[in-house]
Amino acid sequence: MVVYREDTPATSVFINAEGVVKAFKDMPSGRRFVTAFLYPQDVFGLAENGLYVRTAQAVTHATLYRIRTDTLMEMLRHDAELQFQFLCKVTHELRESQRQTIAVGRRDAIGRLAMFIRQLQRQHQGGTRDIEMPMSRSDIASYLGLSLESVSRATRTLERRGVLAFPGRHVVRIVNPAQFDRIESTL
């Protein structure tokens, strides 16, 4: 269930092959902040001073590739092309992270939720209208910097407005794409 815990020695880097993993940090105050959801193809386990900075925990059943950090370093040193690929991946993540930084804190609850669902949709990238949303409302709230009540109210509001539908607790369907676009992309 737990892949690694924060503040423990970082021995390995992971690549998600299947499933969803969450990365979070527990604060001294007892609050828990979900900082990222890792989807297939995502690399995670980057450390600081040899220690993991977050705890990584599977949200669904997940299959991961595991590479020892020193092995990876050795590989990168010997394979310039691989390193370049790696660099591209990290810079891409940096951009995404900054995009996220802009959005969170500047948008209201509904805007943040719409943004989150769009991310899920991009991940899923199946043509189907039904999007898997395996994480709990509480995790979503923590990720978006909202209370779980606010997430609940936002989902229900969009459901009542006929923008979204929830065929199951962990499935969301975009009923009115045009309206959803407007909400998601406005500012």
Added chain:
Amino acid sequence: MVVYREDTPATSVFINAEGVVKAFKDMPSGRRFVTAFLYPQDVFGLAENGLYVRTAQAVTHATLYRIRTDTLMEMLRHDAELQFQFLCKVTHELRESQRQTIAVGRRDAIGRLAMFIRQLQRQHQGGTRDIEMPMSRSDIASYLGLSLESVSRATRTLERRGVLAFPGRHVVRIVNPAQFDRIESTL
């Protein structure tokens, strides 16, 4: 004054040698979001699809190194060690960016301001108590996701509480470090 504009071809990457530069994005709505302040040693100008994603503009007089993007790419391909340095720098920025993501949106105005001043202090890293703060309140507000009025209220509140002093409009002094620590590091 303007180093480059968003949505223009990204021909060069820049390294700040001296001064402060801001990077911002103008939204269709007319709002402007400051996404980063670049201090000495910072690399900026990373692009997406060959176009700059932000506009970069000097806040103070600034001296920059400029490297053509294709030249940099060539250098990276031929110098594995340099590329590795580059990778380390980018991953470090990724971590910082994520730290930022956590903080903004989860803290109140005073907490965000304290965080920002701490960043300035780390940049400055002179032992002096007086910290240069060359950017306008409006830029700070935009960076922190607050209105400029909220920034003003936060600064004045901390001044009245005897935590900070403003010997000049663009200079801040931490009068009570212990109390400042508590504000800055609490959650």
Added chain:
DNA sequence: CGGACTATTGAGACTCCTCAACTAACGTGG
């Protein structure tokens, strides 16, 4: 000494948070 820009302060509206109660879904054991 203006004039323009930057910063501060105040009042009211709005959003989100907290606390609390309630409902729905899940799972376990009888």
Added chain:
DNA sequence: CCACGTTAGTTGAGGAGTCTCAATAGTCCG
């Protein structure tokens, strides 16, 4: 298979914090 307990999610009321709008003060330059 159902009753129960547990967890997850929804809804409501009240309060805290920030935003907007508007007015006032301060600063920099010509």
